[in-house]
Amino acid sequence: MAERTVVILIDALGCELTDHHGFSPVNLPFRTRLETVLGFSQAALTSILTGSRPEAHGLWMMFSFAGGGSPFGLLRGLRPFGGPDRLWVRNLLRWKLSRLDRITAYFNLYDIPGEVLERLDLPARRSAFGQLGGGSRRSIIDQAYDEGGVFIRDYDTPEEQAFDELESALETGESSFHLVYTAGLDSDLHRYGSREERIGSRLRLYSERIDSLMSRFPDPRFIVLGDHGMCDVTGHIDLIKPIEATGLKIPGDYVPFYDSTMARFRVSGKRASAAISEVLERSTGGRLLGTEELMSLGVCFPGGEYGDIVFLCDPGTIILPSYMGSVPVKGMHGYHPGAPCMDSVMFSSEKFQGDEVSLTEIAGFLLPGFRGGDRKE
Numbered sequence: 001m002a003e004r005t006v007v008i009l010i011d012a013l014g015c016e017l018t019d020h021h022g023f024s025p026v027n028l029p030f031r032t033r034l035e036t037v038l039g040f041s042q043a044a045l046t047s048i049l050t051g052s053r054p055e056a057h058g059l060w061m062m063f064s065f066a067g068g069g070s071p072f073g074l075l076r077g078l079r080p081f082g083g084p085d086r087l088w089v090r091n092l093l094r095w096k097l098s099r100l101d102r103i104t105a106y107f108n109l110y111d112i113p114g115e116v117l118e119r120l121d122l123p124a125r126r127s128a129f130g131q132l133g134g135g136s137r138r139s140i141i142d143q144a145y146d147e148g149g150v151f152i153r154d155y156d157t158p159e160e161q162a163f164d165e166l167e168s169a170l171e172t173g174e175s176s177f178h179l180v181y182t183a184g185l186d187s188d189l190h191r192y193g194s195r196e197e198r199i200g201s202r203l204r205l206y207s208e209r210i211d212s213l214m215s216r217f218p219d220p221r222f223i224v225l226g227d228h229g230m231c232d233v234t235g236h237i238d239l240i241k242p243i244e245a246t247g248l249k250i251p252g253d254y255v256p257f258y259d260s261t262m263a264r265f266r267v268s269g270k271r272a273s274a275a276i277s278e279v280l281e282r283s284t285g286g287r288l289l290g291t292e293e294l295m296s297l298g299v300c301f302p303g304g305e306y307g308d309i310v311f312l313c314d315p316g317t318i319i320l321p322s323y324m325g326s327v328p329v330k331g332m333h334g335y336h337p338g339a340p341c342m343d344s345v346m347f348s349s350e351k352f353q354g355d356e357v358s359l360t361e362i363a364g365f366l367l368p369g370f371r372g373g374d375r376k377e
């Protein structure tokens with residue numbers, strides 16, 4: 001059997017956060033600072049697991065602009081009866097997406113208006129933690145399954161239970177690759193910000209759990225890491241009002257997507273493009289990202305599937321209201337990866353070569369011998 005590996009992936013385990021609260025499991029002496037990728041958890045997790053940047057694996061954002069048909073197209077026919085703000089419409093949509101489209105990836109419809117939603121697509125159809133979940137790239141999960149026993153727990157399992165089940169799996173010894181993903185820290189950080197004592201106590205709980213696992217099972221390689229950091233929110237900007245004041249129409253002139261830190265626009269024609277760019281250039285609290293910068297960040301999609309115009313907030317600023325909601329949060333990620341609060345961190349029982357790397361460079365460390373590359377259907 002291959003060498004046993006245990007990976008604990010804690011969503012939003014930021015480098016600054018662990019420095020501030022003093023998180024450092026005793027048996028994991030090696031620490032590497034990880035630069036994240038531009039985007040949210042889907043982009044970061046897929047980049048970790050495939051060892052490639054978003055433009056290579058293709059899963060940059062949870063929602064893209066639909067080229068042809070949209071999985072939300074049935075909203076058009078339902079319009080006279082209600083939009084996605086109606087519970088029964090949402091339930092029907094969820095049923096359709098899971099049963100007919102067989103989408104197993106995590107998604108949330110948030111507060112996206114129907115007229116926009118019916119023009120969007122869900123680029124990730126499969127869970128990042130399942131087989132074939134790495135977009136157009138092979139992921140370490142694919143290779144781990146090819147090699148033998150795999151133990152994975154993700155969003156679907158409560159954290160305590162996931163750790164209990166990991167302990168049992170290590171006891172029976174049937175798997176060689178183990179991965180537990182937790183989202184509780186991310187959710188607390190959005191709600192309370194990074195400095196609250198409850199964040200420190202949550203980190204201590206993880207640390208104690210990891211210490212006790214490692215003292216019971218000293219042989220496997222242990223790696224604990226995050227996918228991005230978290231920045232405390234200091235202000236917000238309203239983009240929807242000035243964009244709507246241009247008089248441009250959805251969907252004839254443009255289709256917007258207002259995320260918490262990014263606004264993306266699919267535009268038709270030069271007039272719409274110029275008017276939207278002008279509003280965004282005037283806005284404080286963020287800036288437009290040009291093609292060169294998108295290319296250097298590994299998120300350039302020339303087909304416009306993620307938008308022809310991309311606006312990014314400065315660290316600490318959020319777009320409010322946005323499709324993520326109209327209530328301000330205290331912590332947010334999805335900023336430029338160069339912002340120190342966005343850095344994540346990796347603690348490991350074995351030394352990793354390098355003190356500061358991109359999270360696209362660690363797949364071969366998480367699964368030794370990982371080959372990666374494009375996936376053949």
Ligand SMILES: [Zn+2]
Nearest residue numbers: 186187190333
């Ligand atoms: Zn988050």
